[in-house]
Amino acid sequence: MLDATQAAVRPKHAPTDHPKIANGKVGILVANLGTPDNYDYWSMRRYLNEFLSDRRVIDYSPWRWQPLLQLVILTKRPFSSGKNYKSIWNEEAGESPLMTITKNQTRALAASMQERYGDQVMVDFCMRYGNPSTKSKVREMVEAGCHKILFFPLYPHYAGATSATANDEFFRALMNEKWQPTARTVDPYFEHPQYIEALAQSIETAYAKLEKKPDILCCSYHGMPLRYLMEGDPYHCQCQKTTRLLRERLGWAETEIKTTFQSKFGPEEWLQPYTVEEVARLAADGKKNIAVCAPAFSADCIETLEEINEEIKESFEHAGGEQFTYIPCLNDDPAHIRALSQVIEENLGGWLE
Structure with a gap:
């Protein structure tokens, strides 16, 4: 971290007994x-x-x-x-x-x-x-x-x-x-061109390392109660726009990418589709090779490293899925x-x- 601490000085035109103050x-x-x-x-x-x-x-x-x-x-x-x-x-x-x-x-x-x-x-x-x-x-x-x-x-x-x-x-x-x-x-910077570009580059880099392109990419966003959306929270709409802008930047068809939501907590209905259920449905429908990314997270954390790469992956494999690729968050990528x-x-x- 950059240290801004510097020698404090007496303000100009102040009396000699004025306390010294750090420069702005x-x-x-x-x-x-x-x-x-x-x-x-x-x-x-x-x-x-x-x-x-x-x-x-x-x-x-x-x-x-x-x-x-x-x-x-x-x-x-x-x-x-x-x-x-x-x-x-x-x-x-x-x-x-x-x-x-x-x-x-x-x-x-x-x-x-x-x-x-x-x-x-x-x-x-x-x-x-x-x-x-x-x-x-x-x-x-x-x-x-x-x-x-x-x-x-x-x-x-x-x-x-x-x-x-x-x-x-x-x-x-x-x-x-x-x-x-x-x-x-x-x-919020969910539609900033350089953020979308960084996301797209991370997807392209991950896909380039795979022998076969996944059948579909799930953009898994942290969920929230549906009630919050009905009360005016813009989160859901912003997530949908990020997925659309990412798809347009990648030049993909709508069938190659979709928005899902994870981390449901409590008895209320949350934003859907739920990632953990959707990956199982995709596997049952014949999508045996999928990738998952987490655009709402600026850094990998418990919800990505444990929930996506362990719990959600397990749900996919139990439903017959064969190849599961988690694409890391952007983290400190240049x-x-x-x-x-x-x-x-x-x-x-x-x-x-």
Whole structure:
């Protein structure tokens, strides 16, 4: 991460006893969902409690939801979730893959911004849930002399349960600052040409390594309750547009690609088709060779490395599928870093030249 800390100076024309103040910088704070500190029971319980207590994620009335969460879900789920995290954990670094990848992305973005803007910027990352917290990173940027902060949730598509709750936490962090920095948040980039190009390149690279082209590509997006769509959340429409733009860029027929949704939780109806059911249906219908990618995730995580590449793959194979290819998220691929850097530059307009 690029360090914006520099020697504080007394403002021009100020009296000699005026406190020294760090010169103004622009902070670029990227944010991702979060990760438990470890996969043991208590680490998982703390993380899941914070995540599942967020009213943006689960909007049931607390008097109904919290007893169920505290007395039932959080007594059992930390064990199963911890087991899943253990299966993908980066043991060498002592952290989840999401943490490792986000660090790599931030370093790459810092290098890109350093090349473009020199020492005028500070680049760092935070997590909505877990560590490092949004509040702690906003505090660090203010202490380092950032008078402006661009907050960038790493979600290509807007959803109340992702982009909005990340922004909520950012604004709450600003409430703690005596001298608030000027702030901006980044719009969703689900249709940005360079993001679509990076996605297309990742598909083409993966397909070039296969002996036979898959019968179909499933673009598996994280799901949400159907009710959220009916209440005005634009996520579903943005996902559909990403798939369409990707298909057009690849020059494929509509039968070669489709949109599905994963990670259903709870009794409500969610956005459909459900990926885990759709891959089984495809196998039963004779599509024995499929590929799956996850365009809504900026970095591989538990929902891709464990859910897609293990649970969803198993559903496909149990239904008679033969060849299952998971195409990794864009992660810190150079094409992805170029796309994110372009989005950042566009959102810094008027702040830096």
